[in-house]
Amino acid sequence: MSAPAYAASPRDTRPSRPTPGIALTANLVGQESLLPPAALALLVSLHRAIEPERQARLAARRERQAFFDAGGLPDFREDTRAIREGDWKVAPLPAALQDRRVEITGPVDPKMVINALNSGAKVFMADFEDSTSPTWANLVAGQRALIGAVRGDLSFTADNGKQYALKPFDQQAVLLVRPRGWHLDEKHVRVDGQPIAGGLFDLAVFAFHNAKALAAKDRGPYFYLPKLQSMEEAALWETALSHIEATLGLPHGQMKVTVLIETLPAAFEMHEILHALRDRIAGLNCGRWDYIFSYLKTFRRHRDKVLPERGQVTMTQPFLKAYSELLIQTCHRRGAHAMGGMAAQIPINNDEAANEQALARVRADKLREVTAGHDGTWVAHPALISIARTIFDEHMPQANQHEVLREDVHVGRDELIAPSAGTITRAGFEGNVEVCVRYLAAWLDGNGCVPIHWLMEDAATAEISRTQLWQWLHNDDVHLADGTAIDFALLDATLRNLPGKLGDRAAIPGGSKIDEAIALLDELSRSDELAEFLTLPAYERID
Template structure:
């Protein structure tokens, strides 16, 4: 548990009177369930009725989750064999029909600026007090899923919903929540379908991490949030198909029934952050139409998904990640098609993340960074997006000024973007650019420093004035694999030439080994870095992942076995 979590004042659980009235009808026994880890206060946070709900939910959803993950593997095998993603022929009727999603709740009408981050108490207080319209509390890409982190995050959010969360820093500074009406609207992001929660085993199987995150949060907070017209609200990550969206619909409906909530009470926004999903946006909206309020351009995971989808395609090698910006044609087509699709269906089209953080002590560099943020947000709002993301509170007024100047209404559903006609080829055409030595070495540094921090329990790390999380680290990791394996004799560019740096140096494993060996010297004293003691372990893990004959699906899968 982080120091911030231990210093927080967090009630162990919510008073019984604030739980859904019908929760007593949920199974009180949890036969078949085993918890493999123990932390203080666990019994209060995970009482028997909640464990019974988890058992019921797992048994209802797990068989189809396994089927969906198998379908992902089959689809990726087809891509590896040369197939290309495309719009589905069997769902033309959904795309062509005129239908709308359910009305959007008042609390989510205006989402012009959202802040995201992990769920430690200090972050929760600062984010809710930040002045943003919404705060996405993230159990996924910015949280390392140690058992302590997960339970501390659930306690912090429950106390925040109650309005009782406080925090005392090591220097004695006190943090308290602002009055209810001044706080950002809370939206929780559970983990994706691919991630297990290994500490909760039901019938000998690990429960899905996302089901655990969603159900625990809803069990503790649904009634209070519903009474205040605040949800519960969720962000759903890394979906690849309408069937995966339908599985979330089944899971959310199951929990609503168990807790006595009206159908559709729990609202969701879906992140379009995989390449296959961009071809099924209408279908995903339709599968969740009773509860979905929008789609979000999860740009960093989307770039990672592009790399992963085309891992075997030598003609889809991308330049260094700093050059793969939203102005590149394939990313612009993705964001504009998302706007057109959402607004046709009465849903929000949310923009992407500004990962910059203020650069202290260098006014000129800081102004250049803020200028990039302003240009990015201006692109989003003038294209028709209804809101945007930032990673740091200091960027909220920057983003808000742009959206206020160009979006006087709560959203832009009236901007239909009927001029957008994104084809399959528009959405998969790779961007052009170069790979500099600095970009190559920066990818190695980001991977190692992020993985070391993650292994040490920290899932959100500032590196070179950017807030890095699992998504940005995945881009760096996947690019290293792609560049190296398409320079190796097993794979080359479409014209037969190896991948090389801008100075002509061929990118090969000898270059990688030299850069990896030189990294500790470049980092200097690692004691002050997040997870500094685990730098050697992270170097070994990156070496293993990069040398693998096939790109590993997610770095968090092998890394998860190394925590707790």
């Protein structure tokens, strides 16, 4: 692959004065220009302002999970009833975020950034989280690609000589950036001896280089915030964003955010999350895949809430329908967007009938979203943009549909936690194993977004498969539809047979890491405790 146009010049070997309190444990050509002293100073001040409360919030997560493991159930908070029942609105939305009917998401490599911004979608979410393996090289290249995109001169030349360049600014999607969640560290950057939060690094470095240029274009900067579990975690993001604005000389509220409601606890605090970020929040998003993962994780010890195989847990299941409709009602009451979820399908080029069946499912899903009242939706592949846009154009001719208040929706605790009916087939069990192993292998090899069986898999979808395996194996008397017990003998046999099913490893993303991925999945599945996130033990194995 030839060097992209934004590549750094060779290292400046002149010594620079170190920034007190911060140390970089990686040494990559070009990182000095990405992290000059002023950027490092911002990271130091931000870490010191946020880290104590971040650790307190992570401890609160662990305490809450222990309550769930002991049989407790999530519920709406009594101490925040006044927020839920109060009459208030979020700040007015900027012009660039009024119409978000189709958003495309993907990793931050330069080719993806160019193609997504040129795709015809209203918004591109550049993802440092679930679709990016956070190697230091990926993070540096991703930040530099986004700098080039904001500057307008990002280009890329592929190995075959094909060149990629940005369309004019007025023809590009609006850029939103998703930093990593509160639970993830950035081990290559240490402040006062501690790793900085990965999300703070992603957010602050992007804002340092691009915030003023984007503000001048009335384009933000805009962000997606992932995996929040409480209003206190939202308030911590508010503190971080305000700190960055003050440091960079931006007005309060310049940096706008959309929050993904992708954890079960957060579904009980949607009003509160909007309120905590009310000066800058543009909406909430139904992050369906992580939400299913969170349901599984929350109820990992609850035998009565074991879900069927992944393919049967669709948005028409009652607990997911309740969540999406409550999100619409909540957002529109407060003047915010209610964004729909991801269509993960990718075109099936060699089977016209199968491709049409897949696209029919996409159409049905997008029709469900727009008629329910969502203001926009997500797709993973450019080929789905026109399909989603056509459906939203037909049923939502205006920029959004905040006037759809969904006062008919009456959702309580029981509706949000009701388990799904369904079965676990042998193919479903083996499919979970294959997705976990193949995704882990690719992730360990530096690729965080992988097509598997005509679906674009990222960390969220892999987490569903991994957590289901653990829950099925660690709850008594769980069987396949054919009566076979789901036990470690079944897991052993499936893992043993998988390499033969995969064929030529050289043709598989991360093929050289398959054995390591099998060993890691086996270890995680056998552990008496469910690992909080797949990416935490995997992160120890990269760089």
